[in-house]
Amino acid sequence: MVDWGQVAEEFARCLEPRRVVRRREELLVYECDGLTSYRQRPALVVLPKTTQEVQRAIHICRKYHIPFVPRGAGTGLSGGALPEEEAVLIVTAMMRQILAVDVPNRRVVVQPGVINTWVTQAVSGKGFYYAPDPSSQTVCSVGGNVAENSGGVHCLKYGVTTNHVLGLKMVTALGEVVELGGMVPELPGYDLTGVVVGSEGTLGIVTEVTLNILKTPEVVQVLCADFATVAQAGAAVSAIIAAGIIPGGMEIMDNLSINAVENVVATGCYPRDAGAILLVEIDGLPAEVAEAMGQVQAICKTQGARGIQVATDPQERYKLWQGRKAAFAAMGKISRDYYVQDGVVPRSQLPWILQEIERLSQASGYRIANVFHAGDGNLHPLILFDESVPGALEEVEHLGGEILKLCIQAGGSISGEHGVGAEKRCYMSDLFSPTDLETMQLLRRAFDPDHLANPSKIFPTPRTCGERAQVAQKFPQLQVY
Amino acid sequence: MRPETAAELGEILRQSGAQAVHLEGQNSKAHWGNQRDGVGITISTAALNRILNYEVADLVVTVEAGVKWVDLRRVLAAQGQFWAVQPLYPDQATVGGIMATADSGAWRQRYGGVRDGVLGIHWVRPDGAETKAGGQVVKNVAGYDLMKLLTGSWGTLGCITQATLRLYPLPPVTRSFLIQGEDLEQWRQGLLDSALQPTAWDVLSAPLVAQLGYPAQMGLWLELRGTALAVAEQVARLPQVLMGATVQELDPETGEQLTRHLSLPGTQPQLLLKIGVLPTRTVALVTYLQQIAPHAWVQMHSGVGVGWFVLTPMPADVEALVTKIRQFVYPEGFASVVCGPAIPNRWDVRGNSLALMRRVKDQFDPQHRFNPGRWLWD
Numbered sequence: 001m002v003d004w005g006q007v008a009e010e011f012a013r014c015l016e017p018r019r020v021v022r023r024r025e026e027l028l029v030y031e032c033d034g035l036t037s038y039r040q041r042p043a044l045v046v047l048p049k050t051t052q053e054v055q056r057a058i059h060i061c062r063k064y065h066i067p068f069v070p071r072g073a074g075t076g077l078s079g080g081a082l083p084e085e086e087a088v089l090i091v092t093a094m095m096r097q098i099l100a101v102d103v104p105n106r107r108v109v110v111q112p113g114v115i116n117t118w119v120t121q122a123v124s125g126k127g128f129y130y131a132p133d134p135s136s137q138t139v140c141s142v143g144g145n146v147a148e149n150s151g152g153v154h155c156l157k158y159g160v161t162t163n164h165v166l167g168l169k170m171v172t173a174l175g176e177v178v179e180l181g182g183m184v185p186e187l188p189g190y191d192l193t194g195v196v197v198g199s200e201g202t203l204g205i206v207t208e209v210t211l212n213i214l215k216t217p218e219v220v221q222v223l224c225a226d227f228a229t230v231a232q233a234g235a236a237v238s239a240i241i242a243a244g245i246i247p248g249g250m251e252i253m254d255n256l257s258i259n260a261v262e263n264v265v266a267t268g269c270y271p272r273d274a275g276a277i278l279l280v281e282i283d284g285l286p287a288e289v290a291e292a293m294g295q296v297q298a299i300c301k302t303q304g305a306r307g308i309q310v311a312t313d314p315q316e317r318y319k320l321w322q323g324r325k326a327a328f329a330a331m332g333k334i335s336r337d338y339y340v341q342d343g344v345v346p347r348s349q350l351p352w353i354l355q356e357i358e359r360l361s362q363a364s365g366y367r368i369a370n371v372f373h374a375g376d377g378n379l380h381p382l383i384l385f386d387e388s389v390p391g392a393l394e395e396v397e398h399l400g401g402e403i404l405k406l407c408i409q410a411g412g413s414i415s416g417e418h419g420v421g422a423e424k425r426c427y428m429s430d431l432f433s434p435t436d437l438e439t440m441q442l443l444r445r446a447f448d449p450d451h452l453a454n455p456s457k458i459f460p461t462p463r464t465c466g467e468r469a470q471v472a473q474k475f476p477q478l479q480v481y
Numbered sequence: 482m483r484p485e486t487a488a489e490l491g492e493i494l495r496q497s498g499a500q501a502v503h504l505e506g507q508n509s510k511a512h513w514g515n516q517r518d519g520v521g522i523t524i525s526t527a528a529l530n531r532i533l534n535y536e537v538a539d540l541v542v543t544v545e546a547g548v549k550w551v552d553l554r555r556v557l558a559a560q561g562q563f564w565a566v567q568p569l570y571p572d573q574a575t576v577g578g579i580m581a582t583a584d585s586g587a588w589r590q591r592y593g594g595v596r597d598g599v600l601g602i603h604w605v606r607p608d609g610a611e612t613k614a615g616g617q618v619v620k621n622v623a624g625y626d627l628m629k630l631l632t633g634s635w636g637t638l639g640c641i642t643q644a645t646l647r648l649y650p651l652p653p654v655t656r657s658f659l660i661q662g663e664d665l666e667q668w669r670q671g672l673l674d675s676a677l678q679p680t681a682w683d684v685l686s687a688p689l690v691a692q693l694g695y696p697a698q699m700g701l702w703l704e705l706r707g708t709a710l711a712v713a714e715q716v717a718r719l720p721q722v723l724m725g726a727t728v729q730e731l732d733p734e735t736g737e738q739l740t741r742h743l744s745l746p747g748t749q750p751q752l753l754l755k756i757g758v759l760p761t762r763t764v765a766l767v768t769y770l771q772q773i774a775p776h777a778w779v780q781m782h783s784g785v786g787v788g789w790f791v792l793t794p795m796p797a798d799v800e801a802l803v804t805k806i807r808q809f810v811y812p813e814g815f816a817s818v819v820c821g822p823a824i825p826n827r828w829d830v831r832g833n834s835l836a837l838m839r840r841v842k843d844q845f846d847p848q849h850r851f852n853p854g855r856w857l858w859d
C-alpha cells in the first residue's frame with residue numbers, strides 16, 4: 001500500500017505545496033475528462049510549472065512505484081486523462097508559456113498547457129496561423145492535442161497535429177529529459193517525435209512543443225449547401241474529392257444536429273428542414289478560389305443540393321462555421337446526455353455507413369445525430385440518451401461499439417482524432433492482431449519499461465475487457481463504470 | 482533471397498537463426514551508409530512488387546515495398562493522381578527504400594515529407610513475425626504511429642513489406658522558373674511571405690544551375706503547380722515579389738531533372754550529404770558551401786531547410802569539410818554523411834535522444850540482426 005501522506009509531502013517539497021492537491025473537494029474537478037460517464041477520483045494531483053518539476057514529479061512516482069496520468073485541459077473525449085485510484089494526476093495547467101516565436105522560420109515553441117488558439121493569436125498579427133483546429137480549440141491544450149494527435153475542421157487540406165509538430169521536449173516514464181526532433185525536419189535518427197504524437201500520455205509527459213505555423217490564406221470562402229438527405233451530401237463529398245479538389249475543410253451536419261444548433265446558437269443560416277448541410281471551405285488566391293468554388297457549386301447542384309449559400313467575408317464565414325463548432329455543445333441542450341463516437345471509414349463508404357447508422361438508430365430506439373469531418377471520412381455519431389435511466393449507458397456504449405465494428409468492416413478505424421483512451425481499448429483487438437499489439441508494446445518498453453505512464457489506456461487487457469463483458473451479461477442493471 | 486510474400490520472408494528469418502540480415506530493394510542506395518562486411522544473408526524486396534489496392538476515389542493506394550517509384554507514378558498518373566515525393570534514383574528507387582531513408586524531395590514544404598503521407602504499414606519483424614500499424618484511411622489515431630518510426634529507420638527495425646499511401650490529385654499545369662540575381666535571400670523570404678503557394682522553392686548552387694544549362698551562378702528554383710488559371714494567377718504576381726531578379730522559365734520537368742543530376746551512379750566515388758539548416762539560412766549556407774566546395778551540387782529546399790549536397794570526386798579530407806559545414810548549420814541543423822567514408826559521427830544525431838533510440842532498436846531487434854553496422858548501430 002502506498003502511504004499517500006508521505007508521497008504528498010514529498011511532492012510538496014519539490015513543488016510549491018499549493019500545487020499539490022489532496023483535498024477531496026478540490027480533487028472533484030479532476031475526476032473525469034470530456035467523457036463524463038467515466039469517473040475516478042485521483043489519489044493526488046500535482047501541477048508542475050517547468051520541465052524540471054515534471055522530471056522531479058516523475059522521479060517521485062518512480063521511487064514509490066506509483067503510476068501517473070498526464071492531463072492537459074481535460075477536454076478529451078475518450079477518457080485519456082481519466083485518473084486511476086492509486087495514481088498521481090500530473091496536470092499541465094500551469095505550464096502555459098509561449099517560449100519562442102520565430103515567424104521567418106515559421107516556428108513557435110510552447111509549453112504543453114498553452115491553449116490551442118493562443119498559438120494562432122500569437123502570430124496572426126504577422127499574417128500566420130496554427131492549422132489544427134479542434135472544435136474545442138479555445139479550451140484544449142497543445143499538450144493534449146499532441147497526445148491525441150487531434151484534428152479539426154481544417155485538417156483535410158493541411159493535416160492533423162502530427163503534420164505540424166517538428167519537435168518535442170519530454171520527460172519519459174524513466175524520468176529522463178529528452179529532446180526529440182527540433183527546429184528542422186528530418187533530423188537524423190528515429191522519428192520519435194512522430195511516435196510520441198498520438199501516444200496518449202503512455203510514454204511520458206511532453207513539456208515543450210515546437211510547432212509549424214502557416215501563412216494566412218489571402219482569400220477564404222465557405223459554401224453551405226443543403227440537401228434533402230445525408231446520403232446526397234455524402235455523395236457530394238465523394239464527388240468533390242474525386243474531382244481533384246482539396247478544400248480546406250468539408251463538414252456535414254444532419255437534420256437532428258441542424259435543429260439542435262438552430263435551437264441553441266440560433267445562427268438562422270441552416271435550413272431546419274434540410275436532411276443535411278454540407279460546409280465546404282476553399283482557400284487560396286482569388287481566381288483559384290473562384291474557380292474551385294464554381295466547381296464545388298456545380299457538383300453540389302448535380303448531387304441534388306436544394307440551396308447554396310457562399311460566405312466571403314469573415315463575419316459571414318464565422319456565422320456558417322459557428323453552428324458547426326457549437327454542435328456538440330448544442331446536443332447537450334436537447335438531450336440530457338450524449339455519447340460521441342469517432343469512427344473513420346474510407347470516404348467512398350460514407351453513404352453506406354450513414355445508412356447503417358440510421359438502421360441501428362431505428363432498431364435501438366436511440367436518436368443519433370451525425371456531425372462529422374466528411375472530407376476525411378471521420379464520423380462523429382452522437383447518441384442521445386438519459387444516463388439516469390438504468391442500463392442506458394451500457395446500451396449506448398454497446399450501440400457505439402456496433403458503429404465502430406461497422407467502421408472496421410468498411411476498412412476504417414475506431415478513432416480518427418479522439419484517441420482510444422480508456423473507452424475504446426477493448427476494440428483495439430478488432431483492429432489489430434495480438435502480434436500488432438505486442439509490437440506496440442516494444443515501443444512502449446523503450447520509454448516506459450515499468451508501465452507507469454497512463455498504464456490503463458489504449459491497450460486491451462484480458463482482465464478489463466473480459467471482465468466488463470461478463471459483468472454486463474450477468475448483472476444487466478449494474479453500472480460498470 | 483527474394484521472398485514473394487511476407488509469410489515467406491518471415492519463414493526465411495525464422496530459419497536463418499541469428500544471422501545478420503541485409504535489406505535491399507532495387508539496390509539503388511547500395512552505396513549509402515557504412516558498407517557491409519559480407520557476412521549474413523541478403524533479403525531483397527524486389528519480388529514484393531504488387532500494387533495491392535488502389536482506391537482511386539479515395540486517393541489512397543496500398544502497395545508492396547518493392548514497387549518502384551517510376552512504376553507507381555505511371556499507374557497513379559493514369560488516374561490523374563500522384564504520391565508527393567521526389568526521390569533520388571527515380572528509375573530504381575522502391576517505395577520501401579524511399580520510406581526507409583525518408584527521401585522526401587522538393588515537394589516537402591507543400592505536401593509534407595514521406596512520414597506525412599504513410600497511412601498504414603505492414604512489416605516483418607526481425608523475429609519473423611508479421612505485423613502492422615495504421616490502416617487504410619486518411620485519418621486514424623488508433624494505436625501508436627509506427628509508420629513514423631519505420632519511416633527513416635534505415636531497415637534497422639524490420640523489413641517493410643507494404644504501405645498505404647496518401648495521394649494527391651495531379652495538377653494539370655506545372656511551370657518552373659530559375660531566379661538569379663543579387664538579392665536571393667530577400668526574394669526567398671519575400672515569396673514565402675507572399676500569398677503564393679509554390680510546390681518547390683529551392684536554393685541551387687552554381688554548378689547545379691550550370692547542369693540545367695544556365696549561367697553558373699547560384700539561383701532559386703521555383704515550381705508552381707495547379708490549374709491553368711491558378712498557376713497563371715501566381716505567375717502574374719512574380720514581378721512584384723521578385724523585384725530586380727532575372728527570371729527565366731525552365732522546363733516543367735526541372736524537378737525530376739534535378740533529382741536525376743544528383744543521382745550519380747553509385748559506382749562513382751562521391752560524397753553525398755543530407756543537410757538541414759534553419760530555412761532563413763539556406764541562401765547563406767549555399768553561398769558558404771560554394772566557397773568551401775566550389776564544385777558541389779547543392780539543392781536546399783528553402784521552405785523547410787533540408788536538402789542534398791553532392792560532391793565528386795571524393796574530396797581528400799571529408800572530415801574537415803563536414804566539420805566546417807556542421808559549424809555553419811549548428812545548433813539547429815545537421816549534416817549527415819549518407820554516402821562517403823565512415824568518419825566518426827557520420828550521421829550527426831542531434832540532441833540527447835541517442836540512448837532512447839538505442840533502447841528502441843534493442844526492443845525491436847535485440848540481436849541487432851537487421852542492417853548491422855550500416856546506420857547508427859552495430
Ligand SMILES: Cc1cc2nc3c(=O)[nH]c(=O)nc-3n(C[C@H](O)[C@H](O)[C@H](O)COP(=O)(O)OP(=O)(O)OC[C@H]3O[C@@H](n4cnc5c(N)ncnc54)[C@H](O)[C@@H]3O)c2cc1C
Binds near residue numbers: 070135139142145
Ligand atoms: C466540445 C468538444 C469538441 C471537441 N472537438 C474536437 C475536434 O474537433 N477534434 C479533435 O481532435 N478533438 C476534439 N475534442 C477532443 C479534445 O478536445 C482533444 O482530444 C484535445 O486535444 C484534448 O486536449 P486536452 O488538453 O483537453 O487534453 P486532456 O483531455 O487533458 O488529455 C488528453 C490526453 O492527452 C494526455 N496528455 C495531456 N497532456 C499531456 C502531456 N503534456 N504529455 C503527455 N500526455 C498528455 C492525457 O494523458 C490524455 O491521454 C473535443 C472535445 C470537446 C469537449
